[in-house]
Structure formats: C-alpha cells, structure tokens
Amino acid sequence: MAEERRQELVEAAFRCISATGFEGLRLRAVAAEVGIDHSTLHHHFPTKKDLIAAVVEYATGRLRLPGSTLAEHLNLLGRAMREQPELFVVLREIDLRALREPEIRAIVDRGEMGWRHALATRTAPEHAALIIAVVKGLTLIPDDPQDVLSRLENLLEGT
Structure with missing residues (x-):
C-alpha cells in the first residue's frame, strides 16, 4: 500500500511538472491529487528534492531497454x-x-x-x-x- 501511494505521488508530480513546469510543482497540489494531506506526503518523501529524484527515476525508467x-x-x-x-x-x-x-x-x-x-x-x-x-x-x-x-x-x- 505504501509503495502504491508513493508511486501515485510520483506520477502526480510528473503530471504537474509536465503541465505547469518545474516552477508550478506544488506539494500541496500533488498530495491533493492523490487524496492525501500535505503532511502525509512527507512520510513518503521527506523533501521536495526526494520527490524530484523519484520523478527523474520514473521518467528515465520509462526510457530503459x-x-x-x-x-x-x-x-x-x-x-x-x-x-x-x-x-x-x-x-x-x-x-x-x-x-x-x-x-x-x-x-x-x-x-x-x-x-x-x-x-x-x-x-x-x-x-x-x-x-x-x-x-x-x-x-x-x-x-x-x-x-x-x-x-x-x-x-x-x-x-
């Protein structure tokens, strides 16, 4: 369950950056998109940079063969x-x-x-x-x- 929630947060952050750019990435909006409180997001990603690192891994992982x-x-x-x-x-x-x-x-x-x-x-x-x-x-x-x-x-x- 925790891993699924973490993946949902990564994909929500990915969509946010895609739609509004890096400057538009807001943790509250990412948390709200997956139906959790902003403070709960920090249980999965202690910092915004941790979430960004996960987004990079997610995006580049889709380009691996x-x-x-x-x-x-x-x-x-x-x-x-x-x-x-x-x-x-x-x-x-x-x-x-x-x-x-x-x-x-x-x-x-x-x-x-x-x-x-x-x-x-x-x-x-x-x-x-x-x-x-x-x-x-x-x-x-x-x-x-x-x-x-x-x-x-x-x-x-x-x-």
Whole structure:
C-alpha cells in the first residue's frame, strides 16, 4: 500500500511538472491529487528534492531497454519522443532547474551517470556525451527525431 501511494505521488508530480513546469510543482497540489494531506506526503518523501529524484527515476525508467543494442536504444528514444513527449518536457524542465540549483544538478548527474554507463555497453564510452547531447537537443525540436537518430547511429558505427 505504501509503495502504491508513493508511486501515485510520483506520477502526480510528473503530471504537474509536465503541465505547469518545474516552477508550478506544488506539494500541496500533488498530495491533493492523490487524496492525501500535505503532511502525509512527507512520510513518503521527506523533501521536495526526494520527490524530484523519484520523478527523474520514473521518467528515465520509462526510457530503459535492458540488453538492447545501440540501434534499439536509439529507436526507443525516438519512439518515446514522438509518443510520450511529456517525458522529455519533464526531464528538460528539471535540466533547466539544475542549472541554478546544485541539489537538482546532483539528481540529474546521477541519472546521466547511469545513462552513460548503459551507453558504454552499447557503443564506445567516448560517444556517450555526444548521444546525450543529441538526444537532449532533439527533445527541444518538434520534428520527428528518428532521421537524426538514425544518422547518429550510422556515424557512431562508421557507416
């Protein structure tokens, strides 16, 4: 039950950031959306930063495909950009906040370290920064990202 409530809070916070941006994230509103008191939310997430870390984990978890090749991973990302743009809205909102807030930067950095590690199993480790930069940039462009991701894959694989 506690884990289900925690997940409801994470998903409510995710929807809030997606709809109103990071600046619009209000813990009282998140708690109210799942039908609990604001003070009860703190039993699940002692701080707002703890909730944000859980939101980042939730969003990035939806972008994982364990055991996949680089092509499969890039295809997953391209499909997610088209079908689930709210994932990237939330992640970019948090990235922007991380520029001004070191604690949020630490949360983002932890997520990116995991991503870099996962990419290192799919391609040369020095390519991770390029892939991350391209993916983040593509999420700011409303066009279909698949062509760019395919060209990136070809470039990295030397074809």
